Amino acid sequence: MKAVGLYKYLPVESDDSLVDLELAQPTPNGRDILVAVNAISVNPVDTKVRAPKDRIETTPRILGWDAAGEVIAVGDEVEHYVVGDRVYYAGDITRAGSNSQFQLVDERIAGQMPKSLDYAEAAALPLTGITAWEALFDRLRISKTGADAARSILIIGGAGGVGSIAIQLAKRLARLQVVATASRPESIAWVKAKGADLVINHRNPVDDELQAAGIASVDYILCLNSTAAHWAAMANTIAPQGSICSIVGTEPVDLDLLKSKSVSFSWEFMFTRSMYHTADMIEQQRLLNELAVLIDAGKLVTTVNEIIRPINAANLRKAHQLIERGNAIGKIVLTGWE
Template structure:
């Protein structure tokens, strides 16, 4: 099969196309004929820095969508020929290949109304946003939510999902993305380059602060956002946990949630892995019904994945890039 492999950690242009044996599924696994695979920041991070215990050469690509091609021993929840999507374990060979193997328990079946390319845009970013807003922050109608980085993958899904709850949504973005983020459901978009974000948030909330923050930017951004929370508010940190010591004890009593979607694998928690299928199934249903925009920016062929990852690493991509196999 065709695959894009990395022989060792290094620059993205060291990724090479080659032929590999078609993998066989083990117990509890399925083999998937890949149609599409979403690109994520973790792909270029692993390529450049590696991961402890990773076997080389390695196939990147975590957000897989395709058709079940073969079943391992004991698999009953899906069948051959079913269309599925899932977020893969980064320690195993991934989806930048014609075939890959995944755990049956994490698979979401893709509705007929949703094409597999758009399904591949959903897993990592969509589930991270879902986990932050639904599983951790429990955002509800009438609350106020700030999404830092509303034009990115996670941020774009967070804006949409928060707006669906009936919450009042604010977001930060650059000037060129303001209209885009508004269309996703943000009632106010703050240009972080030219505006005083804390002052604007206080203005929008009458000085109270927000009930919830989803920060997709950095540890520093998350730390600064703690001071924008109302009493009892919560912050979900996607790109680095904040320094909670910057908030005096027994004042606003914030809750802080570190979001690490892929740790469902490394933690060994079966319930957490099963919940990935539950979350992605819900996201696929929302996308199939037209209520959730999968944020597909464009598709790229397998050979152009290295250049697309370089673009993603520059942090100026709006929405999601997806690899397709022609």
Template sequence: MNEETNIMIGFTESLTPGAFEARQGAIPVPDAGELVVRVEAVSVNPVDVMRRSQPPAGGFGILGYDAAGVVTAVGAGVDGFRAGDEVFYAGSLAMAGSNQRYQRVAARLVGHKPRSATFGEAASLPLTALTAWETAFDRFRLTRESTGDLLIVGATGGVGSILTQLVRALAPDVRVIATASAANADWARAMGAHDVVDHHGDLAAQVQSLAPQGVSWLFSAHSSGQVETYAQVVAPFGTIVAIDNGPRDVAPLMQKSIAWLWELMFTDPLFLPESHHQQWILDQVAGLVDSGVVRATTTTNLGTISADSLERAHAAIATGRTVGKIVLEGWAN
């Protein structure tokens, strides 16, 4: 396709197979405070599938909340970026996503891509790294001086894989207990987990055998039907951070004064228009990647960005059994 034309891959109907299609449009122009990025790679997250469950506004919705690419235009008032810079970011629910050749994005949400990472590797990081960082250091408030046990439920997913690495690197005296299936236990250990328990078994008994006094912190990617178990394994005055949505009764946590917190990395982009916190986090993560402390969690590369490859990525994510991250890199034309 013509290099001066934007390629946009969107969906036209909620959760309908084959509803992704490619369209051509004008290359966007940045508003003040924005960048335009030529997208070189994207990854697919559960939020993409969740957003696709609703009919798209205007009949054509462009998803994608992870990207790595090259800055092509810089809006007024933007410092720290220029055309040609390699960047990575997760963007915002309020703007069209990264499943397009050229994307407008708020500069305050963009970090400089790790120099040592490919575009595909970099695209696997932003959403999960932001979620993991905010969980560990903004919600749990872990520091290098923290001690205690952290249970990561869903440790082989995208967020759990990065969370394990960040905690091992920046809160080294915290013991990480990971949940994983037997088939994926080696992945959790490779990410740095001290201990791994089988989440298909008796979770409470396994965790209590490792932490009889209870864990101080619990991260949950899969909370449905688990609150009573969490009440058993979390220590009095402990903290739970959940990233999955849906109703649940947290009353069982009251007796031990356990705090239940939510983590949604899109809160900052949606409600804190002056915040550069996520840009700072991404730059910290890039430094950790370049120093070899944190590694990208790409496990599957489905090839170039297209309607077909996005369909296959969404189908895989919808199973709820993926390990690490799925990326798409490059364009066919």
């Protein structure tokens, strides 16, 4: 099978940073399904894993943690899928990724693809959809059904992959008052189209921006960029007894800044369930299925913004370069193996 991977961890400008490969097709066992991958998307995790370091792999490392494709074989313990099902999933950071024609994935973290989307449109969603869903509904414990509708959320980094779906979930499911950040005319227009009620600029301290807009505090903050850089402003602007969730690792921050307001802080890491095989790992299958129903009902829309054809090393290097610039709007997807 065709695949794209790496032996050496090099700057993306190097042709050897991602290379075309021919590998043996894997066989599914246990709860694994074997998927013929038709489309993938690229996330900052790909570029972080690929980042230059002094290590050489003896067998190629396959990156990629977002895919949509068709089930072509199932392991002997698989209960939820049969050959021919169309699935979408992010996968498991500890296993070979989706930048290959065929991939094994545990059925508990794969969902039925939205029926109304093609493979490319679907591949944009799993990793960011899981992240935003878990952050809003599991970590911040916001009601999915509107019980918190009078409350407000600040989403820092609104136009990126995660922000683009988080805004929709916060607005269209939770019915919160959504303030999102974006810094350029095109990213501002994008977050407004995704449902943000107000857009502020993350190039200025977000507490100052909120004050200028007449907002004294917000009940929730979802931080999707530069936790340390936004920390003081977040501590300043979060409401007493409010909650902050970040998805971006950080240098040390002063947790004491949250104490007088009894503010909760939580991490979201979307690989936790698959990495630790948590007892509730199947929740990711359930949430992907629920996300698909919401997409098919027209309540949410795909976040794809750019589609590159075909899937090969040169095009993946191009996609990594775009992600590394740090100003992606929505998602970059690659599709087809021709």
